Amino acid sequence: xxxxxxxxxxxxxxxxxxxxxxxxxxxxxxxxxxxxxxxxxxxxxxxxxxxxxxxxxxxxxxxxxxxxxxxxxxxxxxxxxxxxxxxxxxxxxxxxxxxxxxxxxxxxxxxxxxxxxxxxxxxxxxxxxxxxxxxxxxxxxxxxxxxxxxxxxxxxxxxxxxxxxxxxxxxxxxxxxxxxxxxxxxxxxxxxxxxxxxxxxxxxxxxxxxxxxxxxxxxxxxxxxxxxxxxxxxxxxxxxxxxxxxxxxxxxxxxxxxxxxxxxxxxxxxxxxxxxxxxxxxxxxxxxxxxxxxxxxxxxxxxxxx
Amino acid sequence: xxxxxxxxxxxxxxxxxxxxxxxxxxxxxxxxxxxxxxxxxxxxxxxxxxxxxxxxxxxxxxxxxxxxxxxxxxxxxxxxxxxxxxxxxxxxxxxxxxxxxxxxxxxxxxxxxxxxxxxxxxxxxxxxxxxxxxxxxxxxxxxxxxxxxxxxxxxxxxxxxxxxxxxxxxxxxxxxxxxxxxxxxxxxxxxxxxxxxxxxxxxxxxxxxxxxxxxxxxxxxxxxxxxxxxxxxxxxxxxxxxxxxxxxxxxxxxxxxxxxxxxxxxxxxxxxxxxxxxxxxxxxxxxxxxxxxxxx
Numbered sequence: 372x373x374x375x376x377x378x379x380x381x382x383x384x385x386x387x388x389x390x391x392x393x394x395x396x397x398x399x400x401x402x403x404x405x406x407x408x409x410x411x412x413x414x415x416x417x418x419x420x421x422x423x424x425x426x427x428x429x430x431x432x433x434x435x436x437x438x439x440x441x442x443x444x445x446x447x448x449x450x451x452x453x454x455x456x457x458x459x460x461x462x463x464x465x466x467x468x469x470x471x472x473x474x475x476x477x478x479x480x481x482x483x484x485x486x487x488x489x490x491x492x493x494x495x496x497x498x499x500x501x502x503x504x505x506x507x508x509x510x511x512x513x514x515x516x517x518x519x520x521x522x523x524x525x526x527x528x529x530x531x532x533x534x535x536x537x538x539x540x541x542x543x544x545x546x547x548x549x550x551x552x553x554x555x556x557x558x559x560x561x562x563x564x565x566x567x568x569x570x571x572x573x574x575x576x577x578x579x580x581x582x583x584x585x586x587x588x589x590x591x592x593x594x595x596x597x598x599x600x601x602x603x604x605x606x607x608x609x610x611x612x613x614x615x616x617x618x619x620x621x622x623x624x625x626x627x628x629x630x631x632x633x634x635x636x637x638x639x640x641x642x643x644x645x646x647x648x649x650x651x652x653x654x655x656x657x658x659x660x661x662x663x664x665x666x667x668x669x670x671x672x673x674x675x676x677x
Numbered sequence: 678x679x680x681x682x683x684x685x686x687x688x689x690x691x692x693x694x695x696x697x698x699x700x701x702x703x704x705x706x707x708x709x710x711x712x713x714x715x716x717x718x719x720x721x722x723x724x725x726x727x728x729x730x731x732x733x734x735x736x737x738x739x740x741x742x743x744x745x746x747x748x749x750x751x752x753x754x755x756x757x758x759x760x761x762x763x764x765x766x767x768x769x770x771x772x773x774x775x776x777x778x779x780x781x782x783x784x785x786x787x788x789x790x791x792x793x794x795x796x797x798x799x800x801x802x803x804x805x806x807x808x809x810x811x812x813x814x815x816x817x818x819x820x821x822x823x824x825x826x827x828x829x830x831x832x833x834x835x836x837x838x839x840x841x842x843x844x845x846x847x848x849x850x851x852x853x854x855x856x857x858x859x860x861x862x863x864x865x866x867x868x869x870x871x872x873x874x875x876x877x878x879x880x881x882x883x884x885x886x887x888x889x890x891x892x893x894x895x896x897x898x899x900x901x902x903x904x905x906x907x908x909x910x911x912x913x914x915x916x917x918x919x920x921x922x923x924x925x926x927x928x929x930x931x932x933x934x935x936x937x938x939x940x941x942x943x944x945x946x947x948x949x950x951x952x953x954x955x956x957x958x959x960x961x962x963x964x965x966x967x968x969x970x971x972x973x
Contacts, residue, residue, distance in 0.1 A: 615818025
């Protein structure tokens, strides 16, 4: 177990190194010149050159990468070109809002997905089941920005139940969280249904039935816990999808998280911020995957770690 | 090396696949939507009444507002007074071209990486799979946005960006499938009979991957269509005036409270097309993969 953990941690660090290098190279070959953006249109060639030297952008790429990496290890992600602030400060200020949104999104995803999946499994083969499975396909096929705009239009503009955008109260959180959760809920309802159908076929369910337990007790005490556990482990793998989702959802609802930060930075070629957000997202994804792999054998002792 | 010059022998699909597909109502529904969109895209020049990027004289009201759907404009007009129906049909061309090209390239890269890593193995295989792991750790949408913003996005650049982000899943699936195929008895039997590696690869491994590729290819189009729409919605996808369902929403979203049709008609079109490919892909999986049967 310990050996496995150490190996996986080393692997994770190597992956993050690779991600940082590739992102750096990509941004280095960027045709848009950040110095021009900073200096403004009326800057002289001399000013542009000075700024380039100041930021160290005249150095060879590998030197720049090495400098970035040695800073990163010490928690220094560099300074934003345009906002003149530490990137780590900017991200730290925005991260809580994004984490809150993601947590609420995962909650919605599980609540909707698992409930519908269990209902479909119980009514397996009947029209309710078929209807729910079609609904789940609609959910995974719906572009998030359309869902977001639709929810905004119906519940904020027409009915006025929720604010149109912004951040602050619980009411602000509802629509973005539901938008973020809907796509995943489609997948989860399908997985939950097949997991539940699988469990209901097991011998111990037949035994429970033979003992004369009520249907309700069999479903809630015997089937549900066993069916739900393997699904829970999947959440870790989903972090990557959520990291993409928040860019869209934050943009639709004006939610002040790291998705918005990254989006604005990309438009203004503010490379340190893009690098920083990519690294934070990649770290989250790697940790999520690691967690999923570690949790799986705890849930199902038949699975051994290799 | 005579075998390598041969075309890959694709097994004729078992009789009755079409029949079995067409018995599924949802698959038929999916096929119908796809046929409708393809027909609209192909025959767009003959169907539409106005060119898609012409700002029509009577396309805006006296107050400069877009016109709601009417006899003259089937789906209304957009903020610049262009006919939405024309833009939707030409936008279908964009969605389909990107869906097919981007997904085709992604499928090709994914298959190549997966088969090489799973069949050739060795250090090449190891490097390829580590690289695939690395790509999995990238936040895909963020990467796509970055890439699209770096290169000035045109239709083909957007397609390539999407392909670069989307091959990873296919590579993993094909890799798993190839390694498990390579260990099966009939491959060992072929080896004992003295078959060359290329013969095994082209006559036995690749044909067995075809059903998986068909299923993933179909489901992948849906993912591609959604990603293109998302990039275009954020303004880094296909650039106006070339219409795409995503950038129609991008251009008009500021006005969506007053003219909701400008957002929800293209939105519904994206959803329906993605849904259609998902339904057909799912039906294909049930029909082509016998191990999945019995789960319903």
